[in-house]
Amino acid sequence: PFVLRLLRSGREVAVPAGRSALACLQEAGVDIESSCEVGVCGTCMTRVRGGEADHRDSYLTTAERAACFLPCVSRAATPVLSVDL
Numbered sequence: 523p524f525v526l527r528l529l530r531s532g533r534e535v536a537v538p539a540g541r542s543a544l545a546c547l548q549e550a551g552v553d554i555e556s557s558c559e560v561g562v563c564g565t566c567m568t569r570v571r572g573g574e575a576d577h578r579d580s581y582l583t584t585a586e587r588a589a590c591f592l593p594c595v596s597r598a599a600t601p602v603l604s605v606d607l
């Protein structure tokens with residue numbers, strides 16, 4: 523489990539084990555586009571501003587991984603992940 527800190531709204535969204543970050547964001551009413559939901563299309567790409575992502579996609583390049591994550595499949599390696607949403 524981890525917390526997504528949404529820097530634009532100042533809100534926090536909890537992501538329990540077994541649920542995707544994307545699903546939790548959408549359930550919280552956050553406007554985020556998605557398509558494949560399995561980490562291959564890049565549609566849900568979200569910029570990370572703080573904390574560290576646990577990347578589980580097969581789409582992002584190494585350079586992109588340093589700055590972004592794909593919330594449909596990826597998780598956080600830190601208790602809090604601050605994102606540009």
Ligand code: FES
Pocket residue numbers: 555556557558559560561562563564565566567579581592593594595
């Ligand atoms: Fe396709 Fe997330 S929706 S990578």
